[in-house]
Amino acid sequence: MRRNTWQRDAVKAALEAQDAFVSAQQLHAVLRDEGTGVGLATVYRALADLAAGGGADSLQSAEGEALYRACTPGQHHHHLICRNCGVTVEIEADPVEQWAKAVAAANGFTRPEHVVDVFGLCPACSAAVS
Amino acid sequence: MRRNTWQRDAVKAALEAQDAFVSAQQLHAVLRDEGTGVGLATVYRALADLAAGGGADSLQSAEGEALYRACTPGQHHHHLICRNCGVTVEIEADPVEQWAKAVAAANGFTRPEHVVDVFGLCPACSAAVS
């Protein structure tokens, strides 16, 4: 049986306070700075559970680090991410959903899934590098 | 100045002999089994150079491992990958290219790039699990 702990709630709250994809390490540091002492292993476990349960989305940074973001559950969506500051916008991608299914079927592939992420520079970061 | 070595050629040849995405470790094992003794660090360096020069495509497995595949240079494309055996098909994604640019622009993001991969079960693996 799953038990409710303040640690899991703290991780969830800290994740929802972020407007960008963050790593487990970063979230652990945030919780440490808040005075909330949650163990690193617990942060990893809580994030994995959230991702498995649909409460968070995850992707891998260019360096291979796993990043997490609080997620509006129930609806399939993708992300537009600033590669400089990490700020993230949820986006719909209906044309891509259709295309992915069609291209998989056309090649005889079954049970298609897809990874679709768009990276760029957000308005603020675009201005900064101008 | 860049020098040509048989090691780099061996890595390139071994990569082109694969029809699936493979890790540096796997390629190192292949070269070892062939009797061609190329150092692991050299395999990593050769693959990184190939990817940087457009001679290979790279992606990250679900476990975070970096995978490489020989690539037809010069043309932008994506991949349809069997999540069971790794066999890979290059695919065009013109509708997605347009969509990615449009959605980035609509949100004020500049210099858009995108990660688009489709995973599924290839015909052979689909039959095996039926």
Next chain:
DNA sequence: CTTCTTATTGATAATGATTGTCAACATCAC
């Protein structure tokens, strides 16, 4: 409230892919 079962925590060690180090080596311009 008390007790008991057991899921959970967290400090720490272990894992494993990737990168750094650096002396020995091999390539290539001259």
Next chain:
DNA sequence: GTGATGTTGACAATCATTATCAATAAGAAG
């Protein structure tokens, strides 16, 4: 052929992530 220097490879180092496991605490039962 020679020499300057890019390259190799065995090994150590790094670093994110996972496994361990004794101590803790959530929650059911009485």
